[in-house]
Amino acid sequence: MILGATSDAGKSVIATAICRILNDRGYSVTPFKSQNMSLNSRVTHKGHEISMIQDLQARAAGVSRPSFRINPILMKPKGDGMSQVVLEGVPAGDYSSADYYSEFVPGPGTDALKRSIDFLQSRYDFVVMEGAGSPAEINIYDSDIANMRAAKAADADCILVVNVEWGGSYAYAVGTLDLLHPEDRRRVKAIILNNLRGNVSGMRAAAEELEEMTGVPVMGIVPHLDFDLPKEDSESFRGVKSVGKGRTVVAVPKFPRISNFTDLDPLLHEDVTLRFVSSPEEMEGAAAVVLPGTKSTTSDLEWLRRTGIAGRILSLKGEVPIMGICGGYQMMGRILRDPFGTEGEPGDTEGLGLFDMETEWPGSGKKTERFGGTYIPTGDPISGYEIHSGMSSSSETPMIKTRTGTEGSIREDDMLFGTYVHGIFDKPGFRRHFLSKAGCALSVEIVDHDDHVENNIDKLAHGVMEAVDAELFDRIFMEGRL
Helix, strand or coil, X not given: CEEECCCCCCHHXXXXXXXXXXXXXXXCEEEECCEEECCCEEECCCCCEEEHHHHHHHHHHCCCCCCHXXXXXXXXXXXXXXXXXXXXXXXXXXXXXXXXXHHHHHHHHHHHHHHHHHHHHCCCCEEEEECCCCCCCCCCHXXXXXXXXHHHHHCCCEEEEEEHHHCCHHHHHHHHHHXXXXXXXXXXXXXXXXXXXXXXXXXXXXXXXXXXHHCCCEEEEEECCCCXXXXXXXXXXXXXXXXXXXXXXXXXXXXXXXXXXXHHHHHHHCCEEEEEECCHHHHCCCCEXXXXXXXXXXXXXXXXXXXXXXXXHHHCCCCCCEEEECHHHHXXXXXXXXXXXXXXXXXXXXXXXXXXXXXXXXXXXXXXXXXXXXXXCCXXXXXXXXXXXXXXXXXXXXXXXXXXXXXXXXXXXXXXXXXCCECCCCCHHHHHHHHXXXXXXXXXXXXXHHHHHHHHHHHHHHHHHHHECXXXXXXXXXXXXX
């Protein structure tokens, strides 16, 4: 199991690299994270919802059709201290933190953890487990099923990852080990000092001292690696004003409950800067607007109006291309009907009115499925997935043709585009068509986002393997399973 001394220590990155390293050696490998909290999720081929990062790790492990077993519990924050809990790929209700640990964890949570571990261990040579946050949170230690209880259930050895860039890395490592129960501490077989910006040789003496203090060997000092892979959750997104250095500015409202923002990553293959805006003034000079997904459409639509961004978007109609994805698409309609209070207070909410479209939340159920089709105006392929509970009825020209019908809305004269499909920009055809409307100078090289991700997983794995002690790595992995 890959543990982290803190959140954002680099657990996911190291686990992803290890999945690819072992897969390249010819082993059957699967990732596993018992409990993940994230608004970035994916849909399996059987229609189950899992976290984005476990889906990425499955790709690194060579698992072409991952199941919900690799992430049996997904928590999706809704605000006001509540989270939707997705259990074994299916929504299981909303829980406060107190109810989650007192009601959910002792029963269905623990049962799901054991089922998944038994299933995966019986089918793979290696199960590369990832913890969550810190394993040494003493306030929830006995009810934490994401870290040491999961390691114990799988009888897994552990590696502790520490983020050097934050400072205080030695204190993080020592403090984490000191707070672990003795039987849990014995599982920790190595420490990785991760994300060093500086001279590795200057860290070696301190690493040796850390080994003497803790009795745990330092497997390696991993430098800050230059790779481009999707970010796991909004923690890595906090404080970010813009990404990219292109000349074409794409404005993205930074919704308080933004989700699946990795949909935007492929735009950076072109001459683009993504600017995350919280005021209409920040939209100055934008050549395009993308309304991303959100966990709470009506709440974030209210935020859009309160900040004045909604008015600015309406003033840009017909001047720049405007795209809505999932919740952002729902906002573009005339009205949003929520008779059962799925999104908040029951009632109707006026949309932006960019499309002649109504959206209604039926009160229960969610559409989760993989998606394939073609962009109607050009015939370019579209692939991705849908995750949404509201259902829309549009009188507009459909945007995408599928095997069974059509999807989305488009007004080409007004440069308005809307779809439920996450991953809409992954394929280069539609992505370049949309950006051409923004006057973007398109690159000569046509980049498929899936190929880009694969290349960067390889780059990450190579960088990590170069930085660690290969003999210690082999001893830990070949004598046991993580």
